[in-house]
Amino acid sequence: MGCVKRLRTAPFVGWALFSAAGSVNNPGMKLTKEQLLVNYRKMRMIRSFEEKLNELVNSGRLGGFLHLSIGQEAVAAGVCAHLSERDYVSTTHRGHGHCIAKGVRVKGMMAELFGRSTGLCKGKGGSMHIADMDQGMLGANGIVGAGIPLATGAALTCKLKKTGGVAVAFFGDGASNQGQFHEALNMASNWKLPALYVVENNGWGEFTPTEFVVPVRDIAVRADSYAMRSAIADGNDFFDVYEKAGEAIAAARAGEGPTLLECKTYRYMGHYVGDPLAYRPPGEVDRWKNEHDALTGFESRVKADGVIEDMELRRIDEEVVEELSAAVADAENDPVPAVEALYEDVYAKE
Amino acid sequence: MSETRRITYRDAIREALSEALTKDERVFLMGEDVGRYGGAYACSKGLLEEFGEERIRDTPLSESGFTGAGIGAALAGMRPIIEVMTVNFSLLCLDQIVNNAATLRHMSGGQFSVPVVIRMATGAGRQLAAQHSHSLENWYAHVPGLRVLAPATVVDARGMLWSALECPDPVIIFEHAMLYNEEGDIASEGPWTADIDHAAVRRDGDDATLITYGGSLPKTLAAANSLAEDGISCDVIDLRSLRPLDRERIVASVVKTHRAVIVDEGWKTGSLAGEVSAQITESAFFDLDAPVERVCTAEAPIPYAQHLELAALPSEEKIVAAVRKALRI
Ligand SMILES: Cc1ncc(C[n+]2csc(CCOP(=O)(O)OP(=O)(O)O)c2C)c(N)n1
Numbered sequence: 145m146g147c148v149k150r151l152r153t154a155p156f157v158g159w160a161l162f163s164a165a166g167s168v169n170n171p172g173m174k175l176t177k178e179q180l181l182v183n184y185r186k187m188r189m190i191r192s193f194e195e196k197l198n199e200l201v202n203s204g205r206l207g208g209f210l211h212l213s214i215g216q217e218a219v220a221a222g223v224c225a226h227l228s229e230r231d232y233v234s235t236t237h238r239g240h241g242h243c244i245a246k247g248v249r250v251k252g253m254m255a256e257l258f259g260r261s262t263g264l265c266k267g268k269g270g271s272m273h274i275a276d277m278d279q280g281m282l283g284a285n286g287i288v289g290a291g292i293p294l295a296t297g298a299a300l301t302c303k304l305k306k307t308g309g310v311a312v313a314f315f316g317d318g319a320s321n322q323g324q325f326h327e328a329l330n331m332a333s334n335w336k337l338p339a340l341y342v343v344e345n346n347g348w349g350e351f352t353p354t355e356f357v358v359p360v361r362d363i364a365v366r367a368d369s370y371a372m373r374s375a376i377a378d379g380n381d382f383f384d385v386y387e388k389a390g391e392a393i394a395a396a397r398a399g400e401g402p403t404l405l406e407c408k409t410y411r412y413m414g415h416y417v418g419d420p421l422a423y424r425p426p427g428e429v430d431r432w433k434n435e436h437d438a439l440t441g442f443e444s445r446v447k448a449d450g451v452i453e454d455m456e457l458r459r460i461d462e463e464v465v466e467e468l469s470a471a472v473a474d475a476e477n478d479p480v481p482a483v484e485a486l487y488e489d490v491y492a493k494e
Numbered sequence: 495m496s497e498t499r500r501i502t503y504r505d506a507i508r509e510a511l512s513e514a515l516t517k518d519e520r521v522f523l524m525g526e527d528v529g530r531y532g533g534a535y536a537c538s539k540g541l542l543e544e545f546g547e548e549r550i551r552d553t554p555l556s557e558s559g560f561t562g563a564g565i566g567a568a569l570a571g572m573r574p575i576i577e578v579m580t581v582n583f584s585l586l587c588l589d590q591i592v593n594n595a596a597t598l599r600h601m602s603g604g605q606f607s608v609p610v611v612i613r614m615a616t617g618a619g620r621q622l623a624a625q626h627s628h629s630l631e632n633w634y635a636h637v638p639g640l641r642v643l644a645p646a647t648v649v650d651a652r653g654m655l656w657s658a659l660e661c662p663d664p665v666i667i668f669e670h671a672m673l674y675n676e677e678g679d680i681a682s683e684g685p686w687t688a689d690i691d692h693a694a695v696r697r698d699g700d701d702a703t704l705i706t707y708g709g710s711l712p713k714t715l716a717a718a719n720s721l722a723e724d725g726i727s728c729d730v731i732d733l734r735s736l737r738p739l740d741r742e743r744i745v746a747s748v749v750k751t752h753r754a755v756i757v758d759e760g761w762k763t764g765s766l767a768g769e770v771s772a773q774i775t776e777s778a779f780f781d782l783d784a785p786v787e788r789v790c791t792a793e794a795p796i797p798y799a800q801h802l803e804l805a806a807l808p809s810e811e812k813i814v815a816a817v818r819k820a821l822r823i
Contacts, residue, residue, distance in 0.1 A: 150530050150542070207800055208621045259621075259799030270623045270798030286625035287583065288555050321554035322586070349555055351531035357554035423531055481797075483805045490794045 152355065155428035156347035158408030159436045162378045175386070177451055183225055183382060184446070185460045187217040187439055190241040192464045193250055194413075196472065197240070197257065201417040205476075206257060210271045213241040215380070215412035218438035219344050220245035222377075222385025223312060223405075226393045232280040232298035232311040234291035237272050238411070239284035242314050248276045254471040260478035267481045268489070280309075289322030291315060292341065296328040299339035299402070310338040310396045318349030320363045326370075329404065333370040336401035340392050343404065344379060346411045351423045367404035379407030380438040383445065409438075497682035503645075504674040506652035507537040507613075510686070511575065514659055515545050518573055521659065524551040524560055525577030534579045535615055535674050561587035561612065565595045565664070568610035573659055578614040581668065582628050595664040596639030610665075611658045617670040617709045617759055618807055624795035627803075629759040631708070632766040634666045635737040641665040642736040643690055644708035648678030650734060653688025661690070668736075670709025670759075693740035695747070699727030702817050703747040705770055706757040707733040710808055714757045717813035726817065736766060744770060745777045752783040753820040757808050762790035787816040 175183070194214050200206035213220070216238075224245035227233065235242040243253060248264070256263030256274055263269075264276050275283035282298060285291040295313035302309035319325055320343055332339045343363045347354050360366070367374035373395065377388040385407055392403035410432040414421045446452040501509070514521045523538060529552040532539030542550040553560040557578055564576040578584045584591070591612065598606040618627035635642045641663055645651040651669070658665035680686065696711065697718050706714040711732050718728040729747045733739065748754050754774050758767035767788040774786055792806040 208623075208798065209626070256798075259802075265798075267799040268623070268795075268797040268802065270621065272625065273623050273798070286623065287586075318555040321556045323556070323558055349526075350534070351527050352529075352552050356530065356552055481799055481802060483802065486792055486794050486797060486802050486805055 151423065151425045152353045155425050155431055156353070156410070157431060158345065158347060158410065159378050159380060161376065161408060162381075162384070179225070180446055180452060181456065181460065183221045184442060184457060185464065186221045186224075186245050187382070187442065188460055189250065189464050189467075190217045190220060190244050191439060192468055193244060193253070194240055196468050198413065198417055200472070208257065208270050210417045211238040211415065212413040212417060213238045213411060215432060215438065216344055216346060216409045217241055218382040218385050218442070219342065219379045219407045219409055220314070222382045223314075223340070223342055223389040225386055226390050227310070227312065229280055230307055230309040232282055232295060232302070232309065233314065234282040234295040234298070234311070235284050235314045236288065236291060236316060236319065237284060237286055238316070239274060239314070240271070243274055243276065243281055243284070246281050247279045248281050250467065251471045251474060252276065254475040255478050258475040258478070259480060260475055261481040261485065262475075262478040266485060266489075268485065289315065289319040289324040292319065292325050292328045296332050296337060296339055299332065299337040300335065302338050303335070308397060310340060310393055312340045312342060314342045314344065316349065317343060317345040317347075317354045317358065317363050319343070320366060321358065326366070329367065329370045329372060329402070332402040333372040336399065338396040338399070339402040340389065340396060341402060341404045342389070343406045344409050345406055346409050348411065348415070350415045362406060364404055364406040372401070373403040374406070375403060376406045376408065379409030380432070380436050380441060382438060382442045498679040499682050500677055500679050501648060502674065503648050503651045503669070503676045503678070504535060504537055506648045506680065507655070507669065508539060508541070510652050510655035511538060511541060512544065514575065514656055515541065515549060517656075518659065520571065520573040521575060522549040522551060522572065523575045523577065524553055524564055526553055526555060526579050528552060528577050533577065535669075535671070538577070557583050557586035558590055562590040562594065564610050564612070565590055565608055568608045568664070569598065569606055574610050575655070575659070576610060576612045578612060580626065580671070581614045581616040581630050582626050584614050584630075588633070591634070591640070591664070591666070592637055596637045599663065600639060607662045608664045609659070609662050611655065611667060612664065613667045613669060615671045616668045617672060618791070618796045618803060619672045619709075621798060621800050621803060623798040627796035629791065631668050631736055632760050632764070632769070635766055635769075637737075639663065640737060641690070642668070644668045644670075644734065644736055645688075646670070646673070646708050646711035646732050646734070648676065649680050650688050652680050653686045654690055657687050657690045668708055672709050676712070690735055691738075691740070693734055693743045694732045695729060695743070696732045697728065697730035699729045700751055701726045701728060702753040702755060702820055703729045703731060703744075703751045704755050704757060704813065704817070705731045705733065705744060707736060707766075708759070710757045710759050713808060713810050714813055716810045717817070720810065721814055721817055726821065728817065739770065739773065741773050741777060744773060748774050748778045749781045752781055754782070755787040755789065755813065755816045755820055757789045757813055759791055759808060761793050762788055763793060765790050784820040784822065787820050789813050789816050
């Protein structure tokens with residue numbers, strides 16, 4: 145009894161699965177320079193947005209319960225690069241990145257986090273319920289796994305209405321232990337829905353290492369039970385995610401049914417802002433940051449390919465910082481909802 | 495009382511868990527993050543080292559699965575303690591609790607016992623918004639076959655767990671999330687078992703009866719204190735057991751004070767406050783000098799913005815106002 149395993153014995157190094165030459169067949173060249181810049185901007189925006197949130201909470205300017213996805217940006221960007229407004233996305237408690245990648249404006253998000261009436265949900269949803277119907281963003285969700293059936297229903301709608309749209313559910317490895325995940329995958333495969341299930345395997349479910357509660361190494365194998373296509377991507381490699389999500393989404397649009405795409409990735413920050421992080425094995429986060437960071441990797445790829453110059457990226461960095469400062473300043477000055485708002489939107493108005 | 499010591503509500507639960515695991519080999523604890531991490535609310539810190547992986551079991555995120563497994567283990571002869579992180583997530587295992595745990599004894603003609611204890615945090619107050627702020631105690635208290643407890647004090651948090659484990663029927667224990675850091679004095683020496691059949695009178699008074707439970711007790715006591723400064727004295731009843739309700743004690747107090755105000759963090763429609771109110775009118779109608787007042791949560795999902803959340807929840811001011819209304823002053 146004395147030697148209970150409290151921590152994982154070796155750091156979780158999800159990318160080790162992919163050999164150095166493995167995942168990248170130079171797909172970067174399929175993207176135009178504009179597309180590369182747009183996607184860099186998105187990833188930078190996700191990271192800077194969340195770094196800003198971290199700072200705001202730690203300095204007491206922002207309340208609530210925030211879950212950051214810093215480190216996982218390439219998944220959101222790589223998948224959403226294939227989506228447009230007719231497509232749907234559902235996400236989780238860790239959903240800021242998916243919102244930004246799907247095209248939700250940070251101004252409305254920031255105002256929401258400040259609980260302002262100008263927020264996307266009029267200050268009533270907050271981080272865990274951020275949603276934007278105009279962008280097909282069906283919402284973050286505070287209940288682990290609950291967004292998966294929602295995306296499934298949106299995919300069903302796309303199919304019934306023949307819109308050509310697809311629906312993507314983003315969720316964590318922990319969510320794949322919920323019945324809702326299995327129920328949804330079974331239906332989606334059986335009904336050949338235009339859906340993509342993106343499991344972001346970041347090695348942790350709250351404070352418990354994934355391998356302590358899940359007997360399989362790859363969540364992707366769970367698709368086999370539902371005769372569903374699956375793929376595993378290096379979630380910190382934008383190009384790998386982009387390529388594999390692209391194939392899956394093309395198949396979905398072509399009527400070939402859904403895919404389960406597992407992205408091996410890592411969350412740099414705690415489970416929530418304020419998490420003292422005592423449970424992580426030493427060195428784990430540093431290995432990811434230093435050896436396999438999504439943004440650094442993207443940057444060196446595009447520079448090595450000679451498509452983009454350093455200056456262009458730095459300009460984006462600055463623009464992002466400016467946009468965020470403006471969003472914070474606006475949010476702080478925006479009005480809070482009137483108390484009567486409490487009773488509004490409980491039901492549809494007559 | 496002889497010697498006392500001061501501990502937090504959280505410590506009280508941890509001690510109670512440790513004691514139960516020590517006393518009875520059939521007891522084990524199962525839930526998300528309860529082992530290596532020590533529990534989302536740190537109630538099981540250190541228990542994994544003390545009792546080992548067999549008895550302190552980290553589960554996957556599978557509320558329906560592990561709660562059902564706990565019920566099954568109880569059927570087969572264990573005494574499981576299931577920790578569902580919060581009542582919000584218990585909706586995923588509501589089916590197991592209501593369709594299996596609550597019914598099996600009766601449906602089987604008394605063949606089965608389901609001695610499972612299911613603990614969960616409940617309540618709002620931390621800007622967690624609609625899906626993380628529910629107070630659904632009354633959903634469970636509605637169901638015959640379940641026992642439902644709401645320890646509001648450190649002493650009850652320390653004592654109720656063992657009493658619940660001794661109960662041959664399924665017991666749900668609600669721990670209000672705002673109580674974990676509360677401190678209180680408990681006896682240095684055991685036994686620490688608690689009476690789980692009766693309500694407790696937390697304060698004596700003659701002018702009105704305030705009835706509450708769980709996380710609303712501190713607010714209600716604060717309201718009673720401030721009313722006392724104005725010469726209004728209130729009986730404060732802490733229900734402690736939400737099913738069954740201690741009708742006798744409620745009625746005895748109302749017969750004495752002739753006025754009742756119920757404080758309940760659930761939504762008013764279909765609330766536990768509604769049930770208590772009905773019992774008062776059934777049993778003490780002719781003793782009432784004023785309509786029964788209810789201070790409940792606004793009939794809307796709990797909003798994120800802090801001022802809206804506060805506006806939605808029962809508060810000391812709202813309780814004071816309700817008492818004044820009942821007294822017509
Ligand atoms: C049904 C349910 N159970 C428990 C929780 C508490 N909780 C919030 S996030 C989380 C871990 C989720 O892990 P994962 O799905 O892997 O996503 P990650 O946090 O790693 O992004 C838990 C247990 C919850 N929100 N919903």
